[in-house]
Amino acid sequence: MEHLELFFKSIFIDNMVFATFLGMCSYLAVSKKVSTAVGLGAAVIFVLVVTVPLNWLLDQYILQPGALGKWLGAEYASYDLSFLSFIMFIATIATMVQLVEIIVEKFAPALYNSLGIFLPLIAVNCAILGGSLFMQSREIPTIGLATTYGLGSGIGWFLAILAIAAIREKIRYSNVPPALRGLGITFIITGLMAIGFMSFGGMLTGGDEESKKETPEVVERIEAEKEAIKKETGAEHSQSIADNTIKVVE
Amino acid sequence: MGLLSKKDTKLITDPLADNNPITIQVLGICSALAITAELKASIVMSISVLFVLGVGNVVVSLMRNIIPSKIRIIVQLVVVAALVIIVDQVLKAFAYELSKTLSVFVGLIITNCIIMGRFEAFALGNGPWRSFLDGIGNAAGYGAILIIVGFFRELLGSGTLLGFKVLGDPIEKTGLYAIGYENNGFMLLSPMALIVVGVIIWVQRTRNKALIEDH
Numbered sequence: 121m122e123h124l125e126l127f128f129k130s131i132f133i134d135n136m137v138f139a140t141f142l143g144m145c146s147y148l149a150v151s152k153k154v155s156t157a158v159g160l161g162a163a164v165i166f167v168l169v170v171t172v173p174l175n176w177l178l179d180q181y182i183l184q185p186g187a188l189g190k191w192l193g194a195e196y197a198s199y200d201l202s203f204l205s206f207i208m209f210i211a212t213i214a215t216m217v218q219l220v221e222i223i224v225e226k227f228a229p230a231l232y233n234s235l236g237i238f239l240p241l242i243a244v245n246c247a248i249l250g251g252s253l254f255m256q257s258r259e260i261p262t263i264g265l266a267t268t269y270g271l272g273s274g275i276g277w278f279l280a281i282l283a284i285a286a287i288r289e290k291i292r293y294s295n296v297p298p299a300l301r302g303l304g305i306t307f308i309i310t311g312l313m314a315i316g317f318m319s320f321g322g323m324l325t326g327g328d329e330e331s332k333k334e335t336p337e338v339v340e341r342i343e344a345e346k347e348a349i350k351k352e353t354g355a356e357h358s359q360s361i362a363d364n365t366i367k368v369v370e
Numbered sequence: 371m372g373l374l375s376k377k378d379t380k381l382i383t384d385p386l387a388d389n390n391p392i393t394i395q396v397l398g399i400c401s402a403l404a405i406t407a408e409l410k411a412s413i414v415m416s417i418s419v420l421f422v423l424g425v426g427n428v429v430v431s432l433m434r435n436i437i438p439s440k441i442r443i444i445v446q447l448v449v450v451a452a453l454v455i456i457v458d459q460v461l462k463a464f465a466y467e468l469s470k471t472l473s474v475f476v477g478l479i480i481t482n483c484i485i486m487g488r489f490e491a492f493a494l495g496n497g498p499w500r501s502f503l504d505g506i507g508n509a510a511g512y513g514a515i516l517i518i519v520g521f522f523r524e525l526l527g528s529g530t531l532l533g534f535k536v537l538g539d540p541i542e543k544t545g546l547y548a549i550g551y552e553n554n555g556f557m558l559l560s561p562m563a564l565i566v567v568g569v570i571i572w573v574q575r576t577r578n579k580a581l582i583e584d585h
Binding site: 138139140141142143144145146148149203204205206207209210211214215243244245246248249250253254257297298299300303304305306307308310311312314315318 | 399404443444451452459481559567569576
């Protein structure tokens with residue numbers, strides 16, 4: 121059940137592009153044609169599914185405070201290597217991308233021809249590193265869930281780039297103000313799509329519950345309220361993940 | 371200009387307007403959008419990128435002749451990652467609250483395309499001093515957009531700037547709120563960042579027709 125929940129949550133509610141703006145650069149640069157957008161989207165799903173679980177293992181067994189103690193013995197339990205996570209994650213991603221490229225080229229030349237040129241681009245796509253960093257900061261409890269999270273986020277990104285590419289192909293025939301053509305209108309469309317995607321926010325929590333929970337914290341100041349809502353939704357996520365942990369422990 | 375020749379000055383001033391990394395080169399969008407709900411976060415982010423890009427450009431430029439071109443991406447990533455770890459640790463030590471607000475986006479400076487983009491496009495082919503200027507210029511252009519977006523989102527969204535209530539107090543109904551002004555909470559939500567950047571692009575291209583794209 122939690123797999124399904126996390127899966128839909130990472131596709132729609134925490135959509136990489138619309139909720140956290142990850143991978144925007146390639147999202148904007150490679151969305152002129154649907155066919156190339158599909159290629160890049162597929163490559164992103166692929167790489168996220170591989171790297172998120174790998175980085176989960178790294179995080180659990182090397183990077184977390186005390187993680188070394190789990191398998192190296194008690195004298196290593198006091199080490200905290202979490203400051204190394206950026207460099208470890210990016211190294212894993214760069215290596216995996218290279219490896220995936222070589223393997224795909226060897227065993228699936230047809231796939232390589234369609235994905236090939238996008239794979240090197242992906243090493244520096246923020247969606248990939250962002251997937252791992254969010255996996256770390258949301259404390260996803262099991263490797264299975266981490267894989268689901270990677271798959272869901274990848275599919276979310278794929279949907280986003282597919283949608284914008286289709287819109288951009290059509291908008292060519294519209295009479296856009298000259299100064300907005302190209303980049304400007306793409307930004308604004310993405311903004312409108314992001315507003316649309318915000319409506320998925322009520323899908324898992326149920327709107328009423330959320331606002332009741334907020335009230336005690338919010339009364340004091342209006343601007344504090346706005347921030348509180350933002351933090352609250354953040355807390356909401358980690359809370360539901362925490363709930364998952366409890367279920368898994370049980 | 372004794373220190374900077376005309377060409378060098380151009381390296382700094384170009385990215386500020388006509389070759390802006392965000393609105394023209396389309397680099398480094400992700401972080402520009404996610405953390406601009408507050409002016410303070412935008413400023414800290416700009417300074418972090420200024421540091422990483424300035425120093426990183428120099429380091430990569432110094433190493434440009436010894437990096438084999440096949441593994442250059444990994445080498446560049448390691449350089450950036452090391453610099454970003456420094457930034458992250460400094461932020462955690464001296465501005466813990468802020469580093470919580472920026473959360474993963476400090477880490478995402480590593481994959482900020484602006485950095486890799488400038489390494490690839492400039493530092494690999496130019497000397498350290500010019501690369502440094504290019505880094506500073508581009509980071510400043512990036513910071514300028516971030517600060518403009520942060521300014522408007524914080525001002526219109528919560529009526530404050532850097533946390534100071536410049537429009538009066540919404541609870542006690544002073545200042546603008548006395549005559550019925552309301553904060554536009556929508557500006558604090560993430561989609562508005564996209565629309566604000568879209569409008570900035572619109573304004574910039576209306577003023578400079580040469581930048582208009584065909585589609």
